[in-house]
Amino acid sequence: MTTTLYVFTGTGNSLAAAELLAQKLGDTVIESIPILMKKAGPVIPDSPKVGFIFPVNYSGLPLILSKFIPRISLSHVSYTFAVATAGGIGRYALLQLDTLLKENGSLLQAGWMVRMVDNYIPYGGAPDDKTQKEILADAERQLSDIADFIQLKKKEMPKFPLMSQILHYSLYPRFIRSLPEIDNRFHVDDTCNGFGICRKVCPADNIRILDERPVWQHHCLFCLACINLCPKEAIQLEEKHRKKRRYRNPSVPLKKLIQIQSGFDNSSDQ
Ligand SMILES: Cc1cc2nc3c(=O)[nH]c(=O)nc-3n(C[C@H](O)[C@H](O)[C@H](O)COP(=O)(O)O)c2cc1C
Ligand code: SF4
Known part of the structure:
Protein backbone atom coordinates (compact mmCIF):
# COMPACT_ATOMS: atom_id res chain seq x y z
CA MET A 1 0.00 0.00 0.00
CA THR A 2 1.14 3.54 -0.73
CA THR A 3 -1.23 5.35 1.61
CA THR A 4 -2.98 4.55 4.89
CA LEU A 5 -5.90 6.70 5.97
CA TYR A 6 -6.77 6.57 9.69
CA VAL A 7 -10.40 7.59 10.05
CA PHE A 8 -12.73 8.62 12.81
CA THR A 9 -16.33 9.51 11.99
CA GLY A 10 -19.66 9.92 13.73
CA THR A 11 -22.15 10.60 10.95
CA GLY A 12 -20.16 9.63 7.85
CA ASN A 13 -18.65 12.88 6.52
CA SER A 14 -15.09 11.92 7.41
CA LEU A 15 -15.56 8.39 6.07
CA ALA A 16 -17.02 9.77 2.82
CA ALA A 17 -14.01 12.10 2.55
CA ALA A 18 -11.60 9.21 3.18
CA GLU A 19 -13.34 7.02 0.60
CA LEU A 20 -13.17 9.74 -1.99
CA LEU A 21 -9.46 10.30 -1.33
CA ALA A 22 -8.81 6.54 -1.44
CA GLN A 23 -10.58 6.27 -4.78
CA LYS A 24 -8.60 9.17 -6.28
CA LEU A 25 -5.26 8.12 -4.80
CA GLY A 26 -5.50 4.37 -5.49
CA ASP A 27 -3.44 1.81 -3.55
CA THR A 28 -4.87 3.13 -0.28
CA VAL A 29 -6.19 1.39 2.81
CA ILE A 30 -8.72 2.91 5.22
CA GLU A 31 -8.24 2.00 8.89
CA SER A 32 -10.79 2.66 11.62
CA ILE A 33 -9.42 4.48 14.67
CA PRO A 34 -12.15 3.10 17.02
CA ILE A 35 -11.34 -0.48 15.98
CA LEU A 36 -7.58 0.04 16.37
CA MET A 37 -8.18 1.60 19.80
CA LYS A 38 -9.85 -1.61 20.94
CA LYS A 39 -6.61 -3.54 20.25
CA ALA A 40 -3.49 -3.44 22.41
CA GLY A 41 0.00 -2.48 21.26
CA PRO A 42 1.50 0.10 18.91
CA VAL A 43 0.05 0.90 15.50
CA ILE A 44 2.64 0.65 12.72
CA PRO A 45 1.47 1.72 9.26
CA ASP A 46 2.66 -0.30 6.32
CA SER A 47 2.85 2.58 3.83
CA PRO A 48 5.05 5.62 3.15
CA LYS A 49 2.12 8.06 3.26
CA VAL A 50 -0.24 8.39 6.22
CA GLY A 51 -3.33 10.56 6.57
CA PHE A 52 -5.73 11.31 9.42
CA ILE A 53 -9.34 12.09 8.51
CA PHE A 54 -11.62 13.28 11.31
CA PRO A 55 -14.35 15.75 12.31
CA VAL A 56 -13.54 19.01 14.08
CA ASN A 57 -14.90 19.12 17.64
CA TYR A 58 -15.14 22.58 19.19
CA SER A 59 -12.19 23.81 17.11
CA GLY A 60 -10.15 20.84 18.29
CA LEU A 61 -9.54 17.12 17.88
CA PRO A 62 -11.97 14.36 18.82
CA LEU A 63 -10.69 12.91 22.09
CA ILE A 64 -10.22 9.46 20.54
CA LEU A 65 -7.76 10.91 17.99
CA SER A 66 -5.73 12.64 20.73
CA LYS A 67 -5.47 9.26 22.46
CA PHE A 68 -4.61 7.46 19.22
CA ILE A 69 -1.63 9.62 18.18
CA PRO A 70 0.74 8.49 20.99
CA ARG A 71 0.11 4.88 19.91
CA ILE A 72 1.16 5.25 16.29
CA SER A 73 4.73 4.84 15.11
CA LEU A 74 5.51 7.04 12.10
CA SER A 75 9.27 6.55 11.93
CA HIS A 76 9.10 4.85 8.50
CA VAL A 77 6.57 7.29 7.07
CA SER A 78 7.76 9.93 4.60
CA TYR A 79 4.58 12.02 4.28
CA THR A 80 1.96 12.75 6.96
CA PHE A 81 -1.17 14.75 6.21
CA ALA A 82 -4.65 15.38 7.64
CA VAL A 83 -8.11 16.34 6.48
CA ALA A 84 -10.40 17.84 9.12
CA THR A 85 -14.07 17.88 8.15
CA ALA A 86 -16.16 20.60 9.73
CA GLY A 87 -19.37 22.55 9.57
CA GLY A 88 -17.38 25.68 8.83
CA ILE A 89 -14.73 26.74 11.33
CA GLY A 90 -12.12 25.05 13.45
CA ARG A 91 -8.88 24.70 11.52
CA TYR A 92 -6.96 25.06 14.80
CA ALA A 93 -7.60 21.31 15.19
CA LEU A 94 -4.87 20.80 12.57
CA LEU A 95 -2.36 22.73 14.65
CA GLN A 96 -3.35 20.66 17.69
CA LEU A 97 -2.69 17.50 15.66
CA ASP A 98 0.68 18.83 14.50
CA THR A 99 1.63 19.52 18.14
CA LEU A 100 0.66 15.99 19.21
CA LEU A 101 2.57 14.46 16.30
CA LYS A 102 5.66 16.49 17.23
CA GLU A 103 5.43 15.17 20.78
CA ASN A 104 5.47 11.73 19.15
CA GLY A 105 8.59 12.45 17.05
CA SER A 106 6.80 13.27 13.79
CA LEU A 107 4.93 16.26 12.34
CA LEU A 108 2.08 17.18 10.04
CA GLN A 109 3.39 18.06 6.59
CA ALA A 110 0.04 19.09 5.18
CA GLY A 111 -3.40 19.76 6.58
CA TRP A 112 -6.68 20.88 5.07
CA MET A 113 -10.08 21.70 6.50
CA VAL A 114 -13.03 20.72 4.32
CA ARG A 115 -16.46 22.16 4.93
CA MET A 116 -19.12 19.46 4.99
CA VAL A 117 -22.63 19.34 6.47
CA ASP A 118 -22.69 20.31 10.15
CA ASN A 119 -23.90 17.38 12.27
CA TYR A 120 -23.94 19.33 15.53
CA ILE A 121 -27.65 19.36 16.34
CA PRO A 122 -27.48 22.18 18.93
CA TYR A 123 -26.16 24.54 16.20
CA GLY A 124 -29.47 24.20 14.36
CA GLY A 125 -29.76 20.76 12.80
CA ALA A 126 -28.98 19.64 9.27
CA PRO A 127 -29.95 21.95 6.38
CA ASP A 128 -32.41 20.94 3.63
CA ASP A 129 -31.41 18.37 0.99
CA LYS A 130 -30.57 20.97 -1.68
CA THR A 131 -28.20 22.85 0.61
CA GLN A 132 -26.61 19.58 1.72
CA LYS A 133 -26.02 18.62 -1.93
CA GLU A 134 -24.36 21.97 -2.67
CA ILE A 135 -22.10 21.77 0.38
CA LEU A 136 -21.09 18.18 -0.38
CA ALA A 137 -20.46 18.92 -4.07
CA ASP A 138 -18.07 21.73 -3.07
CA ALA A 139 -16.41 19.36 -0.60
CA GLU A 140 -15.96 16.76 -3.33
CA ARG A 141 -14.23 19.29 -5.57
CA GLN A 142 -11.94 20.36 -2.74
CA LEU A 143 -11.11 16.74 -1.88
CA SER A 144 -10.26 16.06 -5.51
CA ASP A 145 -7.69 18.89 -5.40
CA ILE A 146 -6.40 17.59 -2.07
CA ALA A 147 -5.85 14.14 -3.61
CA ASP A 148 -3.68 15.78 -6.29
CA PHE A 149 -1.67 17.59 -3.60
CA ILE A 150 -1.19 14.32 -1.70
CA GLN A 151 0.09 12.61 -4.85
CA LEU A 152 2.67 15.40 -5.11
CA LYS A 153 3.46 15.22 -1.36
CA LYS A 154 2.70 18.90 -1.17
CA LYS A 155 3.65 20.61 2.09
CA GLU A 156 0.84 22.96 3.01
CA MET A 157 -0.61 24.02 6.35
CA PRO A 158 -3.32 26.67 6.74
CA LYS A 159 -2.67 29.91 8.57
CA PHE A 160 -3.78 29.97 12.18
CA PRO A 161 -4.83 33.55 12.95
CA LEU A 162 -5.07 34.61 16.60
CA MET A 163 -8.86 34.33 16.35
CA SER A 164 -8.66 30.58 15.61
CA GLN A 165 -6.51 30.13 18.71
CA ILE A 166 -8.89 32.17 20.87
CA LEU A 167 -11.81 30.10 19.59
CA HIS A 168 -10.02 26.85 20.37
CA TYR A 169 -9.00 27.81 23.89
CA SER A 170 -12.37 29.32 24.75
CA LEU A 171 -14.31 26.22 23.67
CA TYR A 172 -12.22 23.07 23.53
CA PRO A 173 -10.82 22.57 27.08
CA ARG A 174 -14.31 23.02 28.55
CA PHE A 175 -15.71 20.51 26.04
CA ILE A 176 -13.09 17.89 26.94
CA ARG A 177 -13.68 18.45 30.68
CA SER A 178 -17.42 17.99 30.18
CA LEU A 179 -17.15 14.63 28.37
C1 LIG B 1 -19.29 17.83 19.45
C2 LIG B 1 -19.17 18.46 18.10
C3 LIG B 1 -18.47 19.63 17.97
C4 LIG B 1 -18.35 20.24 16.72
N1 LIG B 1 -17.61 21.37 16.62
C5 LIG B 1 -17.46 21.96 15.43
C6 LIG B 1 -16.66 23.14 15.31
O1 LIG B 1 -16.04 23.62 16.25
N2 LIG B 1 -16.57 23.72 14.09
C7 LIG B 1 -17.22 23.21 13.00
O2 LIG B 1 -17.10 23.78 11.92
N3 LIG B 1 -17.97 22.07 13.06
C8 LIG B 1 -18.10 21.44 14.27
N4 LIG B 1 -18.84 20.29 14.36
C9 LIG B 1 -19.42 19.71 13.13
C10 LIG B 1 -18.59 18.54 12.60
O3 LIG B 1 -17.21 18.80 12.72
C11 LIG B 1 -18.88 18.24 11.13
O4 LIG B 1 -20.24 18.12 10.87
C12 LIG B 1 -18.14 16.98 10.68
O5 LIG B 1 -18.03 16.97 9.28
C13 LIG B 1 -18.82 15.70 11.14
O6 LIG B 1 -18.06 14.62 10.67
P1 LIG B 1 -18.52 13.10 10.75
O7 LIG B 1 -19.79 12.99 9.94
O8 LIG B 1 -17.39 12.37 10.14
O9 LIG B 1 -18.75 12.78 12.18
C14 LIG B 1 -18.97 19.66 15.58
C15 LIG B 1 -19.67 18.46 15.72
C16 LIG B 1 -19.77 17.86 16.96
C17 LIG B 1 -20.53 16.56 17.09
S1 SF4 C 1 -23.01 7.66 23.10
FE1 SF4 C 1 -21.58 9.34 22.72
S2 SF4 C 1 -19.87 8.36 21.63
FE2 SF4 C 1 -21.60 6.95 21.51
S3 SF4 C 1 -22.65 7.46 19.59
FE3 SF4 C 1 -23.66 8.66 21.20
S4 SF4 C 1 -22.58 10.62 21.16
FE4 SF4 C 1 -21.24 9.15 20.06
Missing part, protein backbone atom coordinates in the same frame (compact mmCIF):
# COMPACT_ATOMS: atom_id res chain seq x y z
CA PRO A 180 -17.37 12.25 31.38
CA GLU A 181 -20.85 13.61 32.23
CA ILE A 182 -21.99 14.83 28.83
CA ASP A 183 -24.17 11.83 27.99
CA ASN A 184 -26.47 12.77 30.89
CA ARG A 185 -27.84 15.24 28.34
CA PHE A 186 -29.31 12.37 26.28
CA HIS A 187 -32.64 10.77 26.91
CA VAL A 188 -34.84 8.47 24.90
CA ASP A 189 -38.55 8.95 24.25
CA ASP A 190 -41.41 6.48 23.81
CA THR A 191 -40.85 6.11 20.05
CA CYS A 192 -37.75 3.97 20.80
CA ASN A 193 -38.26 0.44 19.45
CA GLY A 194 -35.26 -1.04 21.27
CA PHE A 195 -33.48 -2.12 18.04
CA GLY A 196 -30.18 -0.82 19.38
CA ILE A 197 -28.85 0.92 16.26
CA CYS A 198 -27.50 3.54 18.68
CA ARG A 199 -25.34 0.89 20.35
CA LYS A 200 -24.02 -0.37 17.02
CA VAL A 201 -23.02 3.04 15.65
CA CYS A 202 -21.34 4.16 18.87
CA PRO A 203 -17.55 4.35 18.35
CA ALA A 204 -16.94 4.33 22.11
CA ASP A 205 -19.02 1.30 23.20
CA ASN A 206 -20.83 3.78 25.38
CA ILE A 207 -24.36 2.40 25.04
CA ARG A 208 -25.91 -0.68 26.65
CA ILE A 209 -29.44 -1.80 25.81
CA LEU A 210 -31.35 -2.57 29.00
CA ASP A 211 -35.08 -3.35 28.94
CA GLU A 212 -35.06 -2.40 25.24
CA ARG A 213 -33.80 1.11 25.97
CA PRO A 214 -30.33 2.67 25.55
CA VAL A 215 -28.40 3.40 28.72
CA TRP A 216 -25.35 5.64 28.33
CA GLN A 217 -22.19 4.54 30.17
CA HIS A 218 -20.38 7.87 30.75
CA HIS A 219 -17.43 7.51 28.40
CA CYS A 220 -19.03 9.38 25.54
CA LEU A 221 -17.09 11.14 22.76
CA PHE A 222 -20.12 13.30 21.88
CA CYS A 223 -19.79 12.40 18.20
CA LEU A 224 -23.61 12.57 17.99
CA ALA A 225 -23.86 9.38 15.93
CA CYS A 226 -26.52 7.91 18.26
CA ILE A 227 -28.85 10.89 18.11
CA ASN A 228 -28.36 11.54 14.39
CA LEU A 229 -28.62 7.93 13.23
CA CYS A 230 -31.50 6.59 15.33
CA PRO A 231 -34.06 5.55 12.67
CA LYS A 232 -36.94 6.55 14.96
CA GLU A 233 -35.33 9.86 16.02
CA ALA A 234 -36.11 8.66 19.53
CA ILE A 235 -32.92 9.99 21.13
CA GLN A 236 -33.16 13.55 22.32
CA LEU A 237 -30.87 16.19 23.72
CA GLU A 238 -32.59 19.04 25.52
CA GLU A 239 -36.26 19.52 24.64
CA LYS A 240 -35.52 22.60 22.49
CA HIS A 241 -33.53 20.40 20.05
CA ARG A 242 -36.28 17.78 19.58
CA LYS A 243 -37.41 18.98 16.14
CA LYS A 244 -33.95 19.62 14.72
CA ARG A 245 -33.16 17.73 11.54
CA ARG A 246 -30.92 14.68 11.90
CA TYR A 247 -28.00 13.95 9.57
CA ARG A 248 -26.12 11.08 7.97
CA ASN A 249 -23.77 11.63 5.04
CA PRO A 250 -25.92 10.46 2.09
CA SER A 251 -23.10 8.48 0.43
CA VAL A 252 -22.43 6.36 3.54
CA PRO A 253 -24.99 3.64 4.31
CA LEU A 254 -25.80 2.91 7.94
CA LYS A 255 -24.34 -0.59 7.52
CA LYS A 256 -20.95 0.90 6.66
CA LEU A 257 -21.05 3.16 9.71
CA ILE A 258 -21.67 0.11 11.89
CA GLN A 259 -18.72 -1.65 10.24
CA ILE A 260 -16.31 1.27 10.72
CA GLN A 261 -17.13 1.41 14.45
CA SER A 262 -17.20 -2.30 15.29
CA GLY A 263 -15.50 -4.10 12.39
CA PHE A 264 -18.46 -6.27 11.47
CA ASP A 265 -22.06 -5.80 10.50
CA ASN A 266 -24.03 -7.00 13.50
CA SER A 267 -27.18 -5.18 12.44
CA SER A 268 -29.38 -8.25 12.85
CA ASP A 269 -28.52 -8.84 16.51
CA GLN A 270 -29.37 -6.61 19.43
Whole structure:
Protein backbone atom coordinates (compact mmCIF):
# COMPACT_ATOMS: atom_id res chain seq x y z
CA MET A 1 0.00 0.00 0.00
CA THR A 2 1.14 3.54 -0.73
CA THR A 3 -1.23 5.35 1.61
CA THR A 4 -2.98 4.55 4.89
CA LEU A 5 -5.90 6.70 5.97
CA TYR A 6 -6.77 6.57 9.69
CA VAL A 7 -10.40 7.59 10.05
CA PHE A 8 -12.73 8.62 12.81
CA THR A 9 -16.33 9.51 11.99
CA GLY A 10 -19.66 9.92 13.73
CA THR A 11 -22.15 10.60 10.95
CA GLY A 12 -20.16 9.63 7.85
CA ASN A 13 -18.65 12.88 6.52
CA SER A 14 -15.09 11.92 7.41
CA LEU A 15 -15.56 8.39 6.07
CA ALA A 16 -17.02 9.77 2.82
CA ALA A 17 -14.01 12.10 2.55
CA ALA A 18 -11.60 9.21 3.18
CA GLU A 19 -13.34 7.02 0.60
CA LEU A 20 -13.17 9.74 -1.99
CA LEU A 21 -9.46 10.30 -1.33
CA ALA A 22 -8.81 6.54 -1.44
CA GLN A 23 -10.58 6.27 -4.78
CA LYS A 24 -8.60 9.17 -6.28
CA LEU A 25 -5.26 8.12 -4.80
CA GLY A 26 -5.50 4.37 -5.49
CA ASP A 27 -3.44 1.81 -3.55
CA THR A 28 -4.87 3.13 -0.28
CA VAL A 29 -6.19 1.39 2.81
CA ILE A 30 -8.72 2.91 5.22
CA GLU A 31 -8.24 2.00 8.89
CA SER A 32 -10.79 2.66 11.62
CA ILE A 33 -9.42 4.48 14.67
CA PRO A 34 -12.15 3.10 17.02
CA ILE A 35 -11.34 -0.48 15.98
CA LEU A 36 -7.58 0.04 16.37
CA MET A 37 -8.18 1.60 19.80
CA LYS A 38 -9.85 -1.61 20.94
CA LYS A 39 -6.61 -3.54 20.25
CA ALA A 40 -3.49 -3.44 22.41
CA GLY A 41 0.00 -2.48 21.26
CA PRO A 42 1.50 0.10 18.91
CA VAL A 43 0.05 0.90 15.50
CA ILE A 44 2.64 0.65 12.72
CA PRO A 45 1.47 1.72 9.26
CA ASP A 46 2.66 -0.30 6.32
CA SER A 47 2.85 2.58 3.83
CA PRO A 48 5.05 5.62 3.15
CA LYS A 49 2.12 8.06 3.26
CA VAL A 50 -0.24 8.39 6.22
CA GLY A 51 -3.33 10.56 6.57
CA PHE A 52 -5.73 11.31 9.42
CA ILE A 53 -9.34 12.09 8.51
CA PHE A 54 -11.62 13.28 11.31
CA PRO A 55 -14.35 15.75 12.31
CA VAL A 56 -13.54 19.01 14.08
CA ASN A 57 -14.90 19.12 17.64
CA TYR A 58 -15.14 22.58 19.19
CA SER A 59 -12.19 23.81 17.11
CA GLY A 60 -10.15 20.84 18.29
CA LEU A 61 -9.54 17.12 17.88
CA PRO A 62 -11.97 14.36 18.82
CA LEU A 63 -10.69 12.91 22.09
CA ILE A 64 -10.22 9.46 20.54
CA LEU A 65 -7.76 10.91 17.99
CA SER A 66 -5.73 12.64 20.73
CA LYS A 67 -5.47 9.26 22.46
CA PHE A 68 -4.61 7.46 19.22
CA ILE A 69 -1.63 9.62 18.18
CA PRO A 70 0.74 8.49 20.99
CA ARG A 71 0.11 4.88 19.91
CA ILE A 72 1.16 5.25 16.29
CA SER A 73 4.73 4.84 15.11
CA LEU A 74 5.51 7.04 12.10
CA SER A 75 9.27 6.55 11.93
CA HIS A 76 9.10 4.85 8.50
CA VAL A 77 6.57 7.29 7.07
CA SER A 78 7.76 9.93 4.60
CA TYR A 79 4.58 12.02 4.28
CA THR A 80 1.96 12.75 6.96
CA PHE A 81 -1.17 14.75 6.21
CA ALA A 82 -4.65 15.38 7.64
CA VAL A 83 -8.11 16.34 6.48
CA ALA A 84 -10.40 17.84 9.12
CA THR A 85 -14.07 17.88 8.15
CA ALA A 86 -16.16 20.60 9.73
CA GLY A 87 -19.37 22.55 9.57
CA GLY A 88 -17.38 25.68 8.83
CA ILE A 89 -14.73 26.74 11.33
CA GLY A 90 -12.12 25.05 13.45
CA ARG A 91 -8.88 24.70 11.52
CA TYR A 92 -6.96 25.06 14.80
CA ALA A 93 -7.60 21.31 15.19
CA LEU A 94 -4.87 20.80 12.57
CA LEU A 95 -2.36 22.73 14.65
CA GLN A 96 -3.35 20.66 17.69
CA LEU A 97 -2.69 17.50 15.66
CA ASP A 98 0.68 18.83 14.50
CA THR A 99 1.63 19.52 18.14
CA LEU A 100 0.66 15.99 19.21
CA LEU A 101 2.57 14.46 16.30
CA LYS A 102 5.66 16.49 17.23
CA GLU A 103 5.43 15.17 20.78
CA ASN A 104 5.47 11.73 19.15
CA GLY A 105 8.59 12.45 17.05
CA SER A 106 6.80 13.27 13.79
CA LEU A 107 4.93 16.26 12.34
CA LEU A 108 2.08 17.18 10.04
CA GLN A 109 3.39 18.06 6.59
CA ALA A 110 0.04 19.09 5.18
CA GLY A 111 -3.40 19.76 6.58
CA TRP A 112 -6.68 20.88 5.07
CA MET A 113 -10.08 21.70 6.50
CA VAL A 114 -13.03 20.72 4.32
CA ARG A 115 -16.46 22.16 4.93
CA MET A 116 -19.12 19.46 4.99
CA VAL A 117 -22.63 19.34 6.47
CA ASP A 118 -22.69 20.31 10.15
CA ASN A 119 -23.90 17.38 12.27
CA TYR A 120 -23.94 19.33 15.53
CA ILE A 121 -27.65 19.36 16.34
CA PRO A 122 -27.48 22.18 18.93
CA TYR A 123 -26.16 24.54 16.20
CA GLY A 124 -29.47 24.20 14.36
CA GLY A 125 -29.76 20.76 12.80
CA ALA A 126 -28.98 19.64 9.27
CA PRO A 127 -29.95 21.95 6.38
CA ASP A 128 -32.41 20.94 3.63
CA ASP A 129 -31.41 18.37 0.99
CA LYS A 130 -30.57 20.97 -1.68
CA THR A 131 -28.20 22.85 0.61
CA GLN A 132 -26.61 19.58 1.72
CA LYS A 133 -26.02 18.62 -1.93
CA GLU A 134 -24.36 21.97 -2.67
CA ILE A 135 -22.10 21.77 0.38
CA LEU A 136 -21.09 18.18 -0.38
CA ALA A 137 -20.46 18.92 -4.07
CA ASP A 138 -18.07 21.73 -3.07
CA ALA A 139 -16.41 19.36 -0.60
CA GLU A 140 -15.96 16.76 -3.33
CA ARG A 141 -14.23 19.29 -5.57
CA GLN A 142 -11.94 20.36 -2.74
CA LEU A 143 -11.11 16.74 -1.88
CA SER A 144 -10.26 16.06 -5.51
CA ASP A 145 -7.69 18.89 -5.40
CA ILE A 146 -6.40 17.59 -2.07
CA ALA A 147 -5.85 14.14 -3.61
CA ASP A 148 -3.68 15.78 -6.29
CA PHE A 149 -1.67 17.59 -3.60
CA ILE A 150 -1.19 14.32 -1.70
CA GLN A 151 0.09 12.61 -4.85
CA LEU A 152 2.67 15.40 -5.11
CA LYS A 153 3.46 15.22 -1.36
CA LYS A 154 2.70 18.90 -1.17
CA LYS A 155 3.65 20.61 2.09
CA GLU A 156 0.84 22.96 3.01
CA MET A 157 -0.61 24.02 6.35
CA PRO A 158 -3.32 26.67 6.74
CA LYS A 159 -2.67 29.91 8.57
CA PHE A 160 -3.78 29.97 12.18
CA PRO A 161 -4.83 33.55 12.95
CA LEU A 162 -5.07 34.61 16.60
CA MET A 163 -8.86 34.33 16.35
CA SER A 164 -8.66 30.58 15.61
CA GLN A 165 -6.51 30.13 18.71
CA ILE A 166 -8.89 32.17 20.87
CA LEU A 167 -11.81 30.10 19.59
CA HIS A 168 -10.02 26.85 20.37
CA TYR A 169 -9.00 27.81 23.89
CA SER A 170 -12.37 29.32 24.75
CA LEU A 171 -14.31 26.22 23.67
CA TYR A 172 -12.22 23.07 23.53
CA PRO A 173 -10.82 22.57 27.08
CA ARG A 174 -14.31 23.02 28.55
CA PHE A 175 -15.71 20.51 26.04
CA ILE A 176 -13.09 17.89 26.94
CA ARG A 177 -13.68 18.45 30.68
CA SER A 178 -17.42 17.99 30.18
CA LEU A 179 -17.15 14.63 28.37
CA PRO A 180 -17.37 12.25 31.38
CA GLU A 181 -20.85 13.61 32.23
CA ILE A 182 -21.99 14.83 28.83
CA ASP A 183 -24.17 11.83 27.99
CA ASN A 184 -26.47 12.77 30.89
CA ARG A 185 -27.84 15.24 28.34
CA PHE A 186 -29.31 12.37 26.28
CA HIS A 187 -32.64 10.77 26.91
CA VAL A 188 -34.84 8.47 24.90
CA ASP A 189 -38.55 8.95 24.25
CA ASP A 190 -41.41 6.48 23.81
CA THR A 191 -40.85 6.11 20.05
CA CYS A 192 -37.75 3.97 20.80
CA ASN A 193 -38.26 0.44 19.45
CA GLY A 194 -35.26 -1.04 21.27
CA PHE A 195 -33.48 -2.12 18.04
CA GLY A 196 -30.18 -0.82 19.38
CA ILE A 197 -28.85 0.92 16.26
CA CYS A 198 -27.50 3.54 18.68
CA ARG A 199 -25.34 0.89 20.35
CA LYS A 200 -24.02 -0.37 17.02
CA VAL A 201 -23.02 3.04 15.65
CA CYS A 202 -21.34 4.16 18.87
CA PRO A 203 -17.55 4.35 18.35
CA ALA A 204 -16.94 4.33 22.11
CA ASP A 205 -19.02 1.30 23.20
CA ASN A 206 -20.83 3.78 25.38
CA ILE A 207 -24.36 2.40 25.04
CA ARG A 208 -25.91 -0.68 26.65
CA ILE A 209 -29.44 -1.80 25.81
CA LEU A 210 -31.35 -2.57 29.00
CA ASP A 211 -35.08 -3.35 28.94
CA GLU A 212 -35.06 -2.40 25.24
CA ARG A 213 -33.80 1.11 25.97
CA PRO A 214 -30.33 2.67 25.55
CA VAL A 215 -28.40 3.40 28.72
CA TRP A 216 -25.35 5.64 28.33
CA GLN A 217 -22.19 4.54 30.17
CA HIS A 218 -20.38 7.87 30.75
CA HIS A 219 -17.43 7.51 28.40
CA CYS A 220 -19.03 9.38 25.54
CA LEU A 221 -17.09 11.14 22.76
CA PHE A 222 -20.12 13.30 21.88
CA CYS A 223 -19.79 12.40 18.20
CA LEU A 224 -23.61 12.57 17.99
CA ALA A 225 -23.86 9.38 15.93
CA CYS A 226 -26.52 7.91 18.26
CA ILE A 227 -28.85 10.89 18.11
CA ASN A 228 -28.36 11.54 14.39
CA LEU A 229 -28.62 7.93 13.23
CA CYS A 230 -31.50 6.59 15.33
CA PRO A 231 -34.06 5.55 12.67
CA LYS A 232 -36.94 6.55 14.96
CA GLU A 233 -35.33 9.86 16.02
CA ALA A 234 -36.11 8.66 19.53
CA ILE A 235 -32.92 9.99 21.13
CA GLN A 236 -33.16 13.55 22.32
CA LEU A 237 -30.87 16.19 23.72
CA GLU A 238 -32.59 19.04 25.52
CA GLU A 239 -36.26 19.52 24.64
CA LYS A 240 -35.52 22.60 22.49
CA HIS A 241 -33.53 20.40 20.05
CA ARG A 242 -36.28 17.78 19.58
CA LYS A 243 -37.41 18.98 16.14
CA LYS A 244 -33.95 19.62 14.72
CA ARG A 245 -33.16 17.73 11.54
CA ARG A 246 -30.92 14.68 11.90
CA TYR A 247 -28.00 13.95 9.57
CA ARG A 248 -26.12 11.08 7.97
CA ASN A 249 -23.77 11.63 5.04
CA PRO A 250 -25.92 10.46 2.09
CA SER A 251 -23.10 8.48 0.43
CA VAL A 252 -22.43 6.36 3.54
CA PRO A 253 -24.99 3.64 4.31
CA LEU A 254 -25.80 2.91 7.94
CA LYS A 255 -24.34 -0.59 7.52
CA LYS A 256 -20.95 0.90 6.66
CA LEU A 257 -21.05 3.16 9.71
CA ILE A 258 -21.67 0.11 11.89
CA GLN A 259 -18.72 -1.65 10.24
CA ILE A 260 -16.31 1.27 10.72
CA GLN A 261 -17.13 1.41 14.45
CA SER A 262 -17.20 -2.30 15.29
CA GLY A 263 -15.50 -4.10 12.39
CA PHE A 264 -18.46 -6.27 11.47
CA ASP A 265 -22.06 -5.80 10.50
CA ASN A 266 -24.03 -7.00 13.50
CA SER A 267 -27.18 -5.18 12.44
CA SER A 268 -29.38 -8.25 12.85
CA ASP A 269 -28.52 -8.84 16.51
CA GLN A 270 -29.37 -6.61 19.43
C1 LIG B 1 -19.29 17.83 19.45
C2 LIG B 1 -19.17 18.46 18.10
C3 LIG B 1 -18.47 19.63 17.97
C4 LIG B 1 -18.35 20.24 16.72
N1 LIG B 1 -17.61 21.37 16.62
C5 LIG B 1 -17.46 21.96 15.43
C6 LIG B 1 -16.66 23.14 15.31
O1 LIG B 1 -16.04 23.62 16.25
N2 LIG B 1 -16.57 23.72 14.09
C7 LIG B 1 -17.22 23.21 13.00
O2 LIG B 1 -17.10 23.78 11.92
N3 LIG B 1 -17.97 22.07 13.06
C8 LIG B 1 -18.10 21.44 14.27
N4 LIG B 1 -18.84 20.29 14.36
C9 LIG B 1 -19.42 19.71 13.13
C10 LIG B 1 -18.59 18.54 12.60
O3 LIG B 1 -17.21 18.80 12.72
C11 LIG B 1 -18.88 18.24 11.13
O4 LIG B 1 -20.24 18.12 10.87
C12 LIG B 1 -18.14 16.98 10.68
O5 LIG B 1 -18.03 16.97 9.28
C13 LIG B 1 -18.82 15.70 11.14
O6 LIG B 1 -18.06 14.62 10.67
P1 LIG B 1 -18.52 13.10 10.75
O7 LIG B 1 -19.79 12.99 9.94
O8 LIG B 1 -17.39 12.37 10.14
O9 LIG B 1 -18.75 12.78 12.18
C14 LIG B 1 -18.97 19.66 15.58
C15 LIG B 1 -19.67 18.46 15.72
C16 LIG B 1 -19.77 17.86 16.96
C17 LIG B 1 -20.53 16.56 17.09
S1 SF4 C 1 -23.01 7.66 23.10
FE1 SF4 C 1 -23.66 8.66 21.20
S2 SF4 C 1 -22.58 10.62 21.16
FE2 SF4 C 1 -21.58 9.34 22.72
S3 SF4 C 1 -19.87 8.36 21.63
FE3 SF4 C 1 -21.60 6.95 21.51
S4 SF4 C 1 -22.65 7.46 19.59
FE4 SF4 C 1 -21.24 9.15 20.06
